[in-house]
Amino acid sequence: MFVNKTPFSERALVSSMSLQCISNLLINRQLLISTTIASMSKKSSKGSKKPGRDESTSTPTPIGPVLVDAKTGNLIVKILAKPGAKASGITDVSEEGIGCQIAAPPIDGEANTELIKYLSKLLDLRKSDISLDRGSKSRQKTIVIEKSGCRHSAEQLLAIFCTEAATAT
Numbered sequence: 217m218f219v220n221k222t223p224f225s226e227r228a229l230v231s232s233m234s235l236q237c238i239s240n241l242l243i244n245r246q247l248l249i250s251t252t253i254a255s256m257s258k259k260s261s262k263g264s265k266k267p268g269r270d271e272s273t274s275t276p277t278p279i280g281p282v283l284v285d286a287k288t289g290n291l292i293v294k295i296l297a298k299p300g301a302k303a304s305g306i307t308d309v310s311e312e313g314i315g316c317q318i319a320a321p322p323i324d325g326e327a328n329t330e331l332i333k334y335l336s337k338l339l340d341l342r343k344s345d346i347s348l349d350r351g352s353k354s355r356q357k358t359i360v361i362e363k364s365g366c367r368h369s370a371e372q373l374l375a376i377f378c379t380e381a382a383t384a385t
Contacts, residue, residue, distance in 0.1 A: 280311055280374070281293060281294045281295075281309060281310070281311070281312070281313045281314045281374070281377070282294075282314075282370045282371075282373045282374050282377075283370065284370050285360075288363065289363040290360050290361060290362055290363050291360070291361040291363065291366060291368075291370060291373060292349070292358060292359070292360055292361075293314060293335075293358070293359040293360075293361065293373065294312065294313035294314065294356070294357075294358060294359075295313055295314050295316050295331065295351075295356070295357040295358070295359055296312060296313040296314065296315045296316065296355060296356060296357075297316055297318055297327065297331060297351075297355045297356075297357055298315065298316065298317040298318065298355070299317075299318045299320060299321060299322040299327035299355075300318070300320075300321055300322065300327075301317035301318060301319050302319060303317070303319050304316070304317060304318050304319045304320075304330060304331075304334040305317050305334075305380065305384045306338075306377055306380040306381045306384055307381060307384060308381050309374070309377050309378050309381050313356065314377050315381070316331065316334070316335075318330050318331050318334070319334075325352065328348055328352060328357075331348075331357070331359075332346050332347075332348065332359075335359065338376065338380060339361070339366070339368065339373070339376065341361065341365055341366060342365055344365070345361060345362045345364075345365030345366060346359060346360070346361055346362075347359070347360050347362075348360075361373075
């Protein structure tokens, strides 16, 4: 039987911090969407529009650290890696990406392997469902989570990351 030894006030604080994190990201996303819609609805000056160019078919600007690929439906997660830490964990969640400290040195792909291993454990997924798309030699990485193996939505992933970041501090 699982016994939660965390005091109620501490659990409430973590819950409120993760809800605040999610609400801030959603508010920022809504503001950006509304300004994009407002700028698209403005009439352009006469003759400035090039023929054959349709603004409605342009792809939306990526917002936030967790996205859904429109073509495949896979989840895309932007990671800001910090290799060489004592323990793996989520440090922060921002518009630029998920701050993730990795308990492995950035040598011969060890940090990338540890990142995939940590994320699979955190999200309760198979390691084969998570792949490194970009940034194999960079701190800014893009992770792809296969939709067939993931039962989480983008919002649920964001909530998991926010909760993990709140418990790490």
